[in-house]
Amino acid sequence: MNIVLNGVTVAIKSPPLASLLTVLREELNVTSTKVGCEQGGCGACTALVNGKPQRTCLTPIAAVDGASVTTVEGLGDSDHLTAVQQSFVNHYAAQCGFCTPAMIIAATAYLEGNGSSDREEIEEALKGHTCRCTGYQKIVSAVAAAVAETTFDLTVTTPSPNTVIKSGGQT
Amino acid sequence: MKVVGARLPRYDGVGHVTGQTQYVDDVRVQGMLWAKALRSPVHHAKITHLDTAKAEAMSGVHAVVTWRDVPLLEYGHLSALGIPADEPLLAKDTVRYMGQPIALVAADDEDTAQAAVNAIEVKFEELPTLFDVRNAFDEGAPKIHQWGNWYPHFEGDMDRRQIRKGNIEDAFDRADKIISGVYRPAAIEHVPLETQVSLVVPEPDGRLTIYSCTQALYFSLAVVAAHLEVPMNRIKIVGGTVGGGFGGKVDTATETLTALAAMKANRPVKWRWTREEEFLVSSTRAPWHMEIIDAVTEDGWILGRKMLTLHDSGAYARFSPYGLTKHSFHHTGAYTIPNLHFDGYVVFTNRTPTTAMRGFGVTSISFAVETHLSRIADELGLDPYEVRLKNANRINDTSPNRIRYTDPSSVEVIQALSEAAGGELAPAYAGATRAPREGEMLPEHLIGQLKTEGH
Numbered sequence: 001m002n003i004v005l006n007g008v009t010v011a012i013k014s015p016p017l018a019s020l021l022t023v024l025r026e027e028l029n030v031t032s033t034k035v036g037c038e039q040g041g042c043g044a045c046t047a048l049v050n051g052k053p054q055r056t057c058l059t060p061i062a063a064v065d066g067a068s069v070t071t072v073e074g075l076g077d078s079d080h081l082t083a084v085q086q087s088f089v090n091h092y093a094a095q096c097g098f099c100t101p102a103m104i105i106a107a108t109a110y111l112e113g114n115g116s117s118d119r120e121e122i123e124e125a126l127k128g129h130t131c132r133c134t135g136y137q138k139i140v141s142a143v144a145a146a147v148a149e150t151t152f153d154l155t156v157t158t159p160s161p162n163t164v165i166k167s168g169g170q171t
Numbered sequence: 172m173k174v175v176g177a178r179l180p181r182y183d184g185v186g187h188v189t190g191q192t193q194y195v196d197d198v199r200v201q202g203m204l205w206a207k208a209l210r211s212p213v214h215h216a217k218i219t220h221l222d223t224a225k226a227e228a229m230s231g232v233h234a235v236v237t238w239r240d241v242p243l244l245e246y247g248h249l250s251a252l253g254i255p256a257d258e259p260l261l262a263k264d265t266v267r268y269m270g271q272p273i274a275l276v277a278a279d280d281e282d283t284a285q286a287a288v289n290a291i292e293v294k295f296e297e298l299p300t301l302f303d304v305r306n307a308f309d310e311g312a313p314k315i316h317q318w319g320n321w322y323p324h325f326e327g328d329m330d331r332r333q334i335r336k337g338n339i340e341d342a343f344d345r346a347d348k349i350i351s352g353v354y355r356p357a358a359i360e361h362v363p364l365e366t367q368v369s370l371v372v373p374e375p376d377g378r379l380t381i382y383s384c385t386q387a388l389y390f391s392l393a394v395v396a397a398h399l400e401v402p403m404n405r406i407k408i409v410g411g412t413v414g415g416g417f418g419g420k421v422d423t424a425t426e427t428l429t430a431l432a433a434m435k436a437n438r439p440v441k442w443r444w445t446r447e448e449e450f451l452v453s454s455t456r457a458p459w460h461m462e463i464i465d466a467v468t469e470d471g472w473i474l475g476r477k478m479l480t481l482h483d484s485g486a487y488a489r490f491s492p493y494g495l496t497k498h499s500f501h502h503t504g505a506y507t508i509p510n511l512h513f514d515g516y517v518v519f520t521n522r523t524p525t526t527a528m529r530g531f532g533v534t535s536i537s538f539a540v541e542t543h544l545s546r547i548a549d550e551l552g553l554d555p556y557e558v559r560l561k562n563a564n565r566i567n568d569t570s571p572n573r574i575r576y577t578d579p580s581s582v583e584v585i586q587a588l589s590e591a592a593g594g595e596l597a598p599a600y601a602g603a604t605r606a607p608r609e610g611e612m613l614p615e616h617l618i619g620q621l622k623t624e625g626h
């Protein structure tokens with residue numbers, strides 16, 4: 001078995017009924033997919049499988065043999081964030097951060113499917129994801145802004161003690 | 172101004188959106204074992220038989236830890252304050268709640284560890300159970316805790332947290348009406364997306380490195396060191412990145428047992444709870460039973476309050492005495508009542524032990540007080556905002572524990588709530604401020620407190 005993980009073909013040694021989540025975390029050391037419930041309830045393990053968001057905890061590795069799998073490690077790195085990632089930072093859409101990689105995966109698929117900035121449509125697209133910190137509003141705002149390509153006064157996103165931030169940003 | 176009013180980025184924002192933030196479960200070490208716990212399947216029982224031989228003999232099993240392996244079996248969450256301990260790290264002869272850990276197995280993988288747990292022979296002799304705090308005081312209630320059914324160590328040897336202030340009998344003599352209510356908020360699970368987890372690595376120099384999701388790192392350090400009977404400089408705890416806590420990761424849930432398994436196996440061990448364990452066994456916000464009896468005047472002043480609080484601690488004390496103490500200090504809410512008679516008990520039940528959750532001990536009383544204030548307004552036929560504004564804390568009023576308020580915001584908050592709800596206040600209330608009481612806002616029953624309660 002093999003998968004195309006973030007653009008690179010990798011051979012899989014785990015048994016066929018091992019979950020994609022376990023393969024990613026324990027065999028391939030890709031840890032952005034989180035173990036939240038292991039029963040399809042919380043969404044924290046979501047990755048893109050052939051471009052569509054999928055629960056990796058409920059996906060036997062044999063069922064995705066040969067598939068393309070994308071996690072946030074395959075999106076932008078810290079110097080080259082995607083619009084969705086940048087928007088999550090600027091809108092404070094991540095607090096503890098545990099649900100964030102999977103939220104970004106779902107939001108990325110939403111944008112690639114030409115999703116609108118309508119809040120109800122965004123909520124529908126993210127409804128399979130549980131967040132216990134934010135109350136969701138900032139997450140929806142982040143996705144809406146990413147869709148609308150809204151820019152922000154929050155210009156510096158890499159923490160630095162010498163950072164000077166302009167005041168009066170969008171609320 | 173470069174910072175005030177600026178939108179500063181979160182220091183951890185980029186890590187979160189790139190998947191680079193390292194939670195405990197993301198830490199990678201070579202040769203790591205996985206742990207699973209044998210937990211009590213019953214709510215209250217004597218353990219009559221415990222045999223781990225078959226589990227220990229299984230291939231892939233590297234350590235089985237029971238109470239015999241714990242250097243100091245009982246150490247309480249408040250032991251550092253001199254309060255006696257009541258909870259064993261692993262059950263020895265009695266289990267007092269369903270899910271209480273009895274043994275921990277470390278094995279090559281989770282399936283092997285679970286198979287070994289299933290191979291442990293354990294027998295129970297079930298005992299009567301108690302699930303509702305109110306029943307703890309009933310005649311014939313089963314005795315479920317070594318200390319009796321409620322905690323006996325407030326201020327050394329008091330069995331309650333009590334507050335006596337002013338002259339409660341006089342307040343009730345002068346009342347136009349007595350208004351009572353009973354309030355019972357239920358338990359709430361915190362549901363952090365990251366379940367309880369720790370990873371313990373025995374280092375070559377004999378020290379332990381503990382990766383922990385604790386919200387209280389130095390507290391956990393002391394608890395682990397106490398149970399293991401080692402100096403704190405033998406333990407290094409790596410924490411600070413928590414996948415949601417909300418108070419539920421203040422208790423030291425996994426670190427000590429994982430450390431014992433790692434020491435016994437001399438291998439790194441990770442213990443990560445399942446979502447089922449998180450729901451069924453991890454500590455919750457407590458259920459509470461609160462009875463409020465207020466002496467009120469027909470124009471809405473609260474002259475005195477008698478209150479009984481029963482705080483469901485679950486099977487062991489942990490932090491509950493602290494939570495109840497906070498609760499007692501807040502038992503008049505945002506309002507000033509000069510004559511008080513409060514008794515609060517930390518009651519044991521056969522529920523999973525309860526703990527902090529966002530405003531430990533205070534959300535319960537806020538719910539009860541605000542519901543009761545509305546009840547008072549309803550029963551007297553008065554505007555609920557005006558009743559609140561009358562009694563709201565002002566500068567120089569005093570709290571139940573006799574702290575003089577120097578800058579209370581109660582009045583402005585209530586005015587804002589009224590406005591947000593579309594209400595219209597009479598001019599005297601719309602213009603009220605936090606300034607010291609005078610005129611109509613200084614009725615006779617509050618003059619006394621100003622003269623006599625100062626510090």
